[in-house]
Amino acid sequence: MVKARLLLINTLFGVSILGCSYSSINDDGQLSSDASETTPSETRNLGDREGHDMTPPIAAEDIPPAPVLMVPQAMQSMKIQPGFVLENVAAEPNVFNPVAMSFDGNGRMWVAEMTTFMPDLDGNNEEVPIGSIAILEDTNGDGVMDQRTVFLDDIILPRTIALVKGGILYSDQTQLYFAEVKAGDRLGIREVIDPDYARGGSVEHKPNGMLYALDNWYYNAKSDRRYKILPLDGELPQGSEEIYRNQYWKMALSKTESRGQWGLTMDDYGRLFHNWNSVPIQGEFLRPNSLNRNPDLVQEIKAHSIGSNRVYPVRMNPGVNRGYLPEILVSEGPDRGKLVSFTASSGSAIYRGDQFPDEFYGVAFTPEPAANLISARRIIEGQGEFSGEELYAQREILASTDERFRPVNLYTAPDGSLYILDMYHGVIQHKEFLTTYLREQSEARDLHKHNNNMGRIYRLRWADNELAEKPQLLTKTSSQLVPYLGHANGWHRDTARRLIVQRNDKSVADEITDLVNSSKDSRVQINALWTLEGLNAVNSKSIKAGLSSPHTKVQISAIELLTRLPENEQKTFASILMRLATSDYEVALQVALNAGDLMIDDKMELLEAVLREYGDKPLINEAVVSGISGREQELQDHLGSSASEKLNDLLALVGNQEIVESNFNYLVTQEQHQYLHGKSLYEGRAVCAGCHGQQGRGMDGMAPPLANSDRVTGEPDVLIKVILHGLRGPIKINGVEHEFPLVMPGLADNSSFSDYDSAAIATYIRNNWGNASGAISAKEVSKVREQTATRNQPYTADELGQ
Incomplete structure (x- = not known):
């Protein structure tokens, strides 16, 4: 995903088409229009920045065309490392614009289809409620999804899908829902669980994921909330609150660390891995919430980058939002015109399957839709930190010459392979950040056309190994599920644990305890221990076995769960x-x-x-x-x-x-109105929270902190200059130097933000998170704007007087 307020390539993970020319595929394989275009809104390229020379670095005649390719031709465009093969498991008309999915216990795919994102280059009709949750199934066992069942088709921009007892969890652009699944895949009750799950912010900066983690909580990217399913009579975990209940279970909500941007994955030990647009994947050395147990001291887990952010495409990539900047594309040589670094990292997967050779287990795979590729990195575990390296030196595991190949999410599958969601879309940039340069690139190759009815799902597999048979876990008893806690494929282990825990079937506690005692596989022992935790059935026998294990990671889980005795x-x-x-x-x-x-x-x-x-x-x-x-x-x-x-x-x-949540009560009424307006902009349209976080703590390697910041509380002109014209690092905050490779653009050239808007943002920042420095007026912003009218580049710390 792409970070909205960065001067680098602002590219989104995916787009879908609604309201532009709807297309279908004729018998001869050609595209034909079957709907009229909507009336376009006024064209506004809000991503343009004054002073930027948007002369294309690559002549149009040197750029390869980007026609719509049917699946066979699209697969021919893929360059794959030796030993692997790529197979198509679903395509239009069975899937459209997939952005997220979840396998149920029988291996059916529940797919969130974002069919209204950016209907055209101006974003007309983006919020029409026709997004879908579709069920895809292989009915004849040939490995291809041949049956499509639309479960829901009235969602605005669906972005999250997860399985749960009695139904599914999903989100639209604002709320998290429970939808009951009745016999025959019919919709039962549908209720809001959390009305604020994804409220506010740009489409590019909203929560997503709902990963069922080892500790039996659901975690999300781009969020500081986690959710847990509990029995109706279950005790709420410390620090949580009940937010919802139905006939099956109740839901607990708790705070967690804010992490990531698009997609979430984990390793066998429950540690979470995520990304930022220019950071392909980063991991937390500790399980979530490990360092926030003391309510009187704010500490958060640091995420460590896994390898560099370099990419190695196999085609030119001029169709990125700021491809005209000299540092974005390779300027000369055989790789001229190719993207240099990640700019649209999307949903990664730590491979935990059993179909690839052993050396690929635990490897991090990350899609880069802007460069039409998937990257592979080996995770290296050090003392209290992670690092990593490219699995293939200066090469990617999969890369395409098809500019419309947009992989946005990856999953370890029940059959042991790696599944790839491909939105198959030309334009992947939201209207709020679109530049004239990208508009012209898109129109030159018709990338804005023929997108509304496309989408593919692929399977990356090892050629010499068989695929596992389709699972049938939903009809198994809890006792029959226990052996699956020790399956070689992490998907089976996770799914069996979820099913047993959410059934709350304590009758299998002894069988699970025996598994902890008998298994020599650390992954199995750990999974079994946390299944007991989910059942509230941790016992001395299981803890003794865990502490006696020769595996350090098993001992760690046993120490954690010892506290439940x-x-x-x-x-x-x-x-x-x-x-x-x-x-x-x-x-x-x-x-x-x-x-x-x-x-x-x-x-x-x-x-x-x-x-x-x-x-x-x-x-x-x-x-x-x-x-x-x-x-x-x-x-x-x-x-x-x-x-x-x-x-x-x-x-x-x-x-x-010295943490004061807000100086709001010390502002006069007019300033309080300004503060509240600034808060809505910070968390919403200005997407400041996307980099600096909702708590103003900043993101390591991404953006400096605003909380308790001498830069924020100092001379008002400094903050106003940064808001208007942006900032490029490094910069010292309270004497500590913060490095961030990306550049924050200002709002001065964005006509949708007035001086009052900029003043409101500054007022909010200067009076929140321990800052208490009073309001800034629109007149002050106007004065600084006039004084810096010739400014066309972001400020550096030296220019601001560091």
Whole structure:
């Protein structure tokens, strides 16, 4: 996905067509129109920036054409690494503009089809409610989806689909819904679960994902919310609230770290991986919510980039929004005109299937629709961090010469292969950021035409290995599902766990415990342990087996789940914990994270041992302070002078961070109106939150923080200049230098933002998240605009007086 307010290539993951010329395919394979065009709105290229020379870097006659290709021809355009083959499993008229999907327990595909995004280059009729959730099924076992059932066809821009007991979860552009699935795939009740799931913001910057993670919570990209299905009489997890219930279950909502942009995936250990438009994939070394257990100290998990952001297309890519900028495309040589770096990273997948050779297990695959390719990266795990490297040096695992090939989401499939959602669309840029340059590129190759009835789903498989048979998990009893918790394919393990947990069938707890004891596969032991957690059936026998496992990652899960046991049972593991605490860095890290929840007598001695052995290692001190919530003074007293300076500094911050949610009440009425208007713009049309976050904390490697920022609370002219004309890094905030490779454009040349709008955004920023610096008026903005009228480039820190 593309970050809206970046001066780099603002390209979206996908588009669909409504209201422009509807097309169909004749018997001779040609496209024909079957609907009239709508009346176009006034053309406005809102992405244009004053002073930008948009002369095309590649002459039109040198750019290959981009005709609509039928599936056989489209597949011929694919360049694939040796050993792999690509197969089409669905195409029009069985699928249209797919953006997300989920397999049910029988292997049927539930596909969210975004059939109204950008109907034409001006976005006419974008919000007509005809988006679909379609069920695709292979009825004859040949591996091709031959049956399409439309379950819903009245959704505005559907973007999320997940399976749940009794039905599905899905979202439109604003709300999260439960839709009951009755016999014959008929719609039962349909109710709103969360009215604010995706409220506000640009289409490019709304939550998506609903990944059912190892800890039995549903997580989302572009969101700080997580959701959990519980029995109707189940106890709410600490810090959560009930937001919805139906006849099957109730839903808990809790806060989590804000992460990612489009798509979400995980590894076998429940760690989440996501992306930003120019960052193909990044991963969190700890499971979600690990560092936010102390409510008096704000800490978030850092996400580490997996490899570089370079891409290696096999065709020219001039059709990107700011392809005219010199750093965007290769300027000369055999790769002239090809995209240099990621600009539209989309839904990645950590491959956890069993159809590829073993060396591909755990590899990160990321689609780049702007460059018509899929990239593969090997994840390298270090001490408290991730890194990565290209699986194929200066090559991609799959790349196409078809400019309309737009892979937007990837999934490990029930058959063990990797499934690819291809929107098959020409234009992938939203109207709010479209440049004159891209409009001309699109019109020159007719990329804005023939998109409304296209879409493909492919399967990438290893040629020499068989595909698994279609699963039939929905009719199996819970006892019959237990062996699938140990399946070689991660999809089967995840699905079996979800089905057992959401059935709340505790009768299989002993069988699952036996699986923890008997299996030698760490993935199986971990999955079984978390299935017990979902059933609220963690027991001493399973914990003992987990702590006795030779696999560090199993020990880590067992330590976490040990806290679910009654106090008298926890105490029996005290000596084992003391031994493990100094046996391995990762184990010690988990002990530190859980210390506050452990009901044992010598937890302070346990933490002392961890700090003595690993106190200088990454994340250890942060984990101690997160885990010891409420007993900080006791820890300080116990450690005395042996506490490190870093630990003491963190402990001193507990309860003393200068975080004021809002200075709203100290503004006069007119300024309060301005503040509220600025908030709506920040989270909405101006999409500031897309980079800086809804809490103003910034995004590592993406944008600097605004919360408690001396740059924000300093001279008003500095903030106004940045809002009007943008910023390029690095820049120091409160003495700390922040690097961010991307460039934030200003609003000065965007006619849809008035001086009052810019002043409102500044007022909101200067009076939120610990900032308390008063309002900025439209007159002040107007004055700075006049003074900087000749400015046509973003500011640097030096120019702002760093």
